[in-house]
């Protein structure tokens with residue numbers, strides 16, 4: 231018997247919008263964040279103490295049962311805080327604990343005990359049950375979008391100005407108010423966002439994610455991650471200096487820190503925007519996109535990193551180089567995440583492949599080079615003699631691993647079937663490799679230059 235299963239594709243998506251609180255709203259928000267941070271730390275402290283005293287843990291249910299008491303203890307501080315927001319903090323802590331125990335069970339060396347949070351680390355509060363269309367029909371949930379497009383947030387005086395730069399889709403499940411530096415955002419987690427399928431292009435691509443070019447496509451096109459402008463770098467250095475001169479705990483230090491956060495945020499926004507645009511471009515252009523599996527790539531590069539770090543340490547550039555590498559790891563991860571969710575909603579395929587040896591392997595004859603220093607920008611194959619840009623070679627290999635044909639790609643680069651000619655000058659003879667891509671057979675022939683090569 232046959233069963234036909236129809237899968238309705240619907241997605242989850244988060245929509246972020248900038249908030250523009252006025253002075254009073256900002257002060258209220260700050261005091262809400264401040265109490266929530268304090269509350270989180272107290273709840274963590276309680277868990278630790280409870281365990282030390284009674285030899286057993288205290289769970290979410292017990293902790294949340296004290297909420298009415300806490301509200302009585304801190305009537306002023308909690309007056310503007312939605313009860314569900316406090317519950318959510320306890321749930322969040324509960325989850326952090328569960329994750330911690332899960333990691334211990336797995337035998338991880340650094341299971342990461344839940345940490346106390348400083349002001350800078352406490353970044354969001356959660357409204358878990360907003361109405362799916364943000365209306366006030368049931369009058370609950372704590373967040374309502376008014377007819378004038380302003381946002382009512384439970385506990386805040388008046389209504390908040392929002393920059394709705396894109397339409398909300400699907401059903402809103404929950405809302406977060408996020409603090410980044412001195413800026414506020416609202417993030418709506420939506421479900422059942424309809425997928426919008428893009429028309430097929432019958433085109434596919436393999437891409438290499440690298441350090442020199444952020445992306446190299448198998449047709450040789452490269453995309454460079456925007457680098458912070460020189461002026462931005464100078465500004466960062468200046469702000470860093472300024473911060474270092476301020477006294478710890480002083481108001482001026484706080485101000486300098488905020489300035490620095492804003493400057494970093496600005497650069498991060500430029501990069502994020504660039505990644506969105508580049509991912510959109512790829513998704514629009516190609517049905518199938520093959521990328522490296524970053525889990526393996528990062529794992530692999532750990533070894534290399536260790537070696538390079540030792541060199542950098544000796545050269546005195548350790549701090550800068552390690553920082554740069556971590557940034558590129560994060561950037562690749564962010565980019566592939568964007569690509570993946572955009573692909574999902576557009577009906578495109580992202581194929582992740584094992585990146586091992588994609589740089590060292592020859593895209594023409596599959597010969598694997600023993601050593602390939604990072605500084606070698608051109609891949610030269612000793613077996614078949616081709617010379618090709620290092621990242622392009624990797625991109626073609628990645629494409630091949632994704633199960634896509636590479637013959638036409640190789641031909642486009644003048645490498646295809648039986649085109650590798652190498653001048654073996656001492657012998658004044660040509661070494662010709664005929665590589666049948668269909669059967670993977672390779673024939674290497676020595677021929678006299680006089681022979682007419684008709685392909």
Ligand SMILES: [Zn+2]
Nearest residue numbers: 592595611614
């Ligand atoms: Zn080769």
